[in-house]
Amino acid sequence: MLYIIIFIISLLAVIKGADITTDSAIRIAKQYGVSEFLIGLTIIAFGTSLPELASSITAVLYNTPELAVSNIMGSNIANIGLVLGLTVIIFSKKIDCNVSKSDIYFFVFSVLAILVVFIDYRLTFVEGMFFILLYISYTVYSIKTHKMAKSSHRTKVDFTNLAMLAIGLTLLIAGANYFITSGIELISMFGISATAFGFIFIAVGTSLPELAASLISMKKKHQGLAVGNIIGSNLFNTFFIFGAMAGIETIPMIKSFYISSMPILVALTAVLYLALMRKKLGRFDGFLFLALYSLSVILVF
Numbered sequence: 001m002l003y004i005i006i007f008i009i010s011l012l013a014v015i016k017g018a019d020i021t022t023d024s025a026i027r028i029a030k031q032y033g034v035s036e037f038l039i040g041l042t043i044i045a046f047g048t049s050l051p052e053l054a055s056s057i058t059a060v061l062y063n064t065p066e067l068a069v070s071n072i073m074g075s076n077i078a079n080i081g082l083v084l085g086l087t088v089i090i091f092s093k094k095i096d097c098n099v100s101k102s103d104i105y106f107f108v109f110s111v112l113a114i115l116v117v118f119i120d121y122r123l124t125f126v127e128g129m130f131f132i133l134l135y136i137s138y139t140v141y142s143i144k145t146h147k148m149a150k151s152s153h154r155t156k157v158d159f160t161n162l163a164m165l166a167i168g169l170t171l172l173i174a175g176a177n178y179f180i181t182s183g184i185e186l187i188s189m190f191g192i193s194a195t196a197f198g199f200i201f202i203a204v205g206t207s208l209p210e211l212a213a214s215l216i217s218m219k220k221k222h223q224g225l226a227v228g229n230i231i232g233s234n235l236f237n238t239f240f241i242f243g244a245m246a247g248i249e250t251i252p253m254i255k256s257f258y259i260s261s262m263p264i265l266v267a268l269t270a271v272l273y274l275a276l277m278r279k280k281l282g283r284f285d286g287f288l289f290l291a292l293y294s295l296s297v298i299l300v301f
Contacts, residue, residue: 003182010178014212017171021047021213024164026222031158037099038146040217040228041235042139047169048209048229049236051177053244060245069253070196070300072241073114073261074203076234080268081293082204083211084230088286091218099227102145104276106138107231110238111269115262118253128246135239172209199261199300227281257300264296 021044029039052075059068113134117127210233217226245251271288275281 003185006178006182010175010182013171013175014208017168017175017212019216020164021168021172024161024168025225027161028165031161035146036222036224037228038142040225041142041232043165044213044225044229045232045236048172048213049233049241050173051209052237053241056241056245057248060248060251065245065249065251066254068245069251070199070257071203072237073265074199075207076237077261077265077268077293077296078203078207079210079230079234080272081289081296083207083214084272085286085289085293086211087214087218087226088281088289089283090215099231099276100145103142103231104273107235108269108273110235111265114238115266118258121253121255121258123242123246123251125246125250128243131239131243131246135235135243138235172212196300260299261296264292264299268292
């Protein structure tokens with residue numbers, strides 16, 4: 001009974017945290033003269049990806065790297081297939097997504113990078129450090145290129161917005177953490193593999209902040225924030241978290257998991273690439289995302 005109460009309260013915390021985070025992020029974007037997409041790509045993506053970072057590093061330190069790998073791969077697939085799929089289906093027949101070609105190409109490159117570096121079923125220290133360097137370089141480039149044209153009217157620093165952003169992210173992360181731990185207790189009676197458990201339950205749990213932030217952003221008609229959050233979260237997962245994991249030890253990828261999960265991630269990326277290039281996301285895309293995500297769950301089991 002206690003875990004059910006914690007489960008419900010933590011879910012409410014995630015939703016409220018997403019609401020506060022979205023509102024404060026919009027105000028910060030206007031205040032500092034940067035696009036909503038950049039805020040979603042960086043600050044919101046980093047904040048909502050902290051559960052993935054914490055759970056993955058912890059898994060590596062506790063000598064269960066296969067759980068960490070399945071968590072990151074599962075989160076990347078869930079962010080597109082489940083989070084973006086549900087967001088598109090629920091809130092819009094057509095979503096305008098004016099994403100620059102450089103962001104689209106780098107997003108596609110991130111998936112190809114996973115495909116290539118894990119071809120030998122492991123991620124080494126050198127590859128991990130290269131991943132982190134790529135992420136830092138891309139972030140700096142994005143900050144320089146996504147400034148709004150008219151930023152001369154920026155107001156002075158308002159620490160209230162920064163404080164509210166911190167509160168919102170704290171609720172998101174803490175809520176997701178308790179949601180995961182209580183969820184683990186509730187489903188612990190099912191005997192499944194660590195890989196399947198990480199891919200489905202941990203990955204979906206750690207993707208809750210992205211789901212909540214994207215749904216709230218779309219409800220408030222801030223599409224750039226929602227799309228930027230998904231792209232930014234996957235880039236952070238791929239380059240920074242995988243890189244940080246490899247900085248601790250060489251990270252193995254189970255061959256059967258690689259074979260079953262990579263085609264789904266590539267297919268989801270291909271569909272999203274086509275949608276972003278035509279600058280429209282429709283409900284058909286959303287249903288296709290959900291279908292591919294459902295297939296990934298079946299394949300992992």
